[in-house]
Amino acid sequence: MQPPVLGTDDWLDLALQELKDHGYGALRALPLAKKLKVTRGSFYHHFESLEAFHKAVIGHWAERSSGDLIKASLEADDPQMALNDLLQLTLRSGAQLERAVRSWATVHPLVAIEVEKIDDARIKTAERLLLRNGVTKSAAATRSKVLYWAAIGRMMLPFPEHNLLTKNEITKLTSLMLGK
Amino acid sequence: MQPPVLGTDDWLDLALQELKDHGYGALRALPLAKKLKVTRGSFYHHFESLEAFHKAVIGHWAERSSGDLIKASLEADDPQMALNDLLQLTLRSGAQLERAVRSWATVHPLVAIEVEKIDDARIKTAERLLLRNGVTKSAAATRSKVLYWAAIGRMMLPFPEHNLLTKNEITKLTSLMLGK
DNA sequence: TCATTGGCATACATAAGTGTATGTTGCGTC
C-alpha cells in the first residue's frame, strides 16, 4: 500500500484526516505513529516536537484552503449558483475538516489567526460577487459578511444535513440579497 | 472563601467555567480537583466516572441555556433591537461558553444532540419574531434560519470582536429582512 | 567502496491522567 518509507507529507496528510474524523485531540505522536505502522522514532525524526508538528499541520491546512472550493464557488458568474453553494456548504469534501479546524481554533491561538485570514479572504470574495451583480458598495459589505457567517454557522451546527435549504428558498434569498 | 464542603453543583459550576475558559479538554478530574483544593476522592464520590461527569455537565449547561439571553432578546417586541442583539451576539456573558460547547459538540455525540435542541428552539423563536412583524410564513422560515446561522457563524469566528456590524448596517439589514 | 545521511527502532526517564479500594472525619439523629 504505502511505500515502506514515509515523508513529512505523509504525516501531515494523515494529520488532516484524523483531525477531520476525530478532532484536534487526535493530533498526537503515538496514535498517529500506530496508524502509520511505525514508531514515534519516525515522528521525532520529522518534527522537533508536538507543537512544531501542530504548526506544520496548520500550515498544511492553510495551504490547501487558500484556493479551495468555497472560494472557487464564489468566483462563479451565476450568483444564484454561487450563493447556493455558499449556503449549502456542508460535508462537500472539506467542510468537516473546516469544522474541526474551527473547533481547534477555539483553543489554539495560531490556528485562530490562520482561520481569520482565510475568513477575511473569503468574505472579500463574496463581496466582489455581490458587487458584480449590482449591489451597492455598502450593502455588499454588510450582506457578504452576513451570508458568509450564515454559511459558517450552518456548517457548525451539530447536524448540518438536518438544515438544508430548498432550491426554492435559495432562489428567493438570492433575489432578496441582490435586491431584485 | 468556599465552604469547606462541596456539593455536586460546585463541581458543575467550575466545569462550566473551565469549559468556557479552556475548552472541553479541561474537563478532567485531577485538574478540576486541584482548582477546588480537594483530591479526586471528592470527584469520584460525586460522579461515577468521567463520562458520567461529562453527561452531568451537558445537562447543567442545557438547563441554564433553556431560558437564556438569546431567547430573551428574541422575545423583545422591537424587531430592530432583537435582530441587533441576535447579530451582535458575542462575548455578552455566555457566548464564549457557547463557543466551547459547540466545539465540544464536534467530538461528543450527546453534546451535539443537546446543542441541536437548543438551536431548533431558538430558530423557532426568531421565526415567530419575523412573523409578528408581517413577514410571510415561508419567508420567515427561511430568514430566521439564515439570521440565526449568521449569529452563530459570527460567534464562531476566531475573533468575533473584529467583526461587528454598525448600528446603521443593522438598521438596513433589519429593513431588508422585514421587507420594509 | 565507503562515509554520509535519511528513515526509522529501541530503551529509558518522566509526567499526567483514570479507576478502585479502603481509611478518616465531622455531623445530625434517634
Next chain:
DNA sequence: GACGCAACATACACTTATGTATGCCAATGA
C-alpha cells in the same frame, strides 16, 4: 453516645502520552 452517612483523603495499579539518547540499516554519491 453509638450509628450511619456524606464528604473527603490516601495509596496503589494501570494506561497513555512526551521527549531524548542511541543504535541500526539501506540507499547514494564522491
